[in-house]
Amino acid sequence: MFSIIIPTLNNLKYLKFCIGSIKKNSEMDNEILVHVSEDENKETRNFLIEQKIKYTYTSENVGLCTAINSIAEKSSKEYLIYSHDDMYFCPGWEKPLIDEIKSLNHNKFYISGSMIEPNSGHIKFNCGETIEEFNEKKLLDNLDRLNIDDHQGSHFAPHCVHKQIWERVGGFSKEFNPGIASDPDFNMKLWKIGVRIFKGLNKFKVYHFGSLTTRKNNKIIKNKGDITFLKKWGISVSFFKKHYLKSKTSYKKPLIEPKKSTIYFLDLLKCKIKLTYLIFLNIK
Secondary structure, eight states, X not given: XXXXXXXXXXXXXXXXXXXXXXXXXXXXXXXXXXXXXXXXXXXXXXXXXXXXXEEEEESSOOOHHHHHHHHHTTOOSSEEEEOOTTEEEOTTOHHHHHHHHHHOSSSOEEEEEEEEESSSBSEEOOSOSSTTTOXXXXXXXXXXXXXOOOEESOOOSSEEEEHHHHHHHTSSOGGGTTOTTHHHHXXXXXXXXXXXXXXXXXXXXXXXXXXXHHHHOTTOOOOOHHHHHHHHHSSOHHHIIIIIIOTTSBOOSOOOSOOOOHHHHXXXXXXXXXXXXXXXXXXX
16 A cells, blocks of 8 residues: 655665564565665665665665655556655554555645654654663653644654555755755645645554754755745745644644735745845855
8 A cells, every 4th residue: 555765875774674663563565665775885785685675776865766766667556655765654554544545535644753753753752862772661651642633734743645546746845956845745746636634643653763964974065945936936935834734733624825914924024025136146
């Protein structure tokens, strides 16, 4: 049913952990696909070959968007799930996702999970900041009480979309490599084709160690995704989240077009002023 797409950059220890959690805590025969960047000593590729996991490979870091698009082309299941390589899929993650999909009579949706993190996330609960510190028993013993409302305007991994929708919008936009603001850009492309369900499910839970690849690798150059988004769409990421996605609110129903209130127009004016400033000074 699901093709789980995982990009990885010199992070084999956590990739093994992530894949292990998927295999251990899944009831269905899901497909796991990995894009491997760098990997000079071939350890990651050798591991994937041993596990009979499909992968794509580039000898350099081509960026998150290119990596995800590359491996997504090899997917064979009906639904795509994008995951970070430092996530632990909690027991029971499939059922709420499957139930939600079955309750809809169309494929225009973007459904994500809820992240449990030691220092932030949707649910803050410390079970370790590294694999060495990870306390699986503590997490599983408390899992049923770690709850939030299903949330509106979700734009985080892990997220699930229908493969037809993914292909229709062309996946992630490469101009957002190496990745900052690629998620809201993807959401905006979905919005433009009529997707109005952007829902985060409480019961679809993962434990996230917290963007370890970027935290531990100072060589990664971060893109100015917020500027790229503003120039591309004419509004800021924060405006999109506030007025379109209604982020950080409880889910009640599918979204509608933003209400053109006084606050809306004031926020829009701020976007236009900033955009004019960027264009005038040729800031990229």
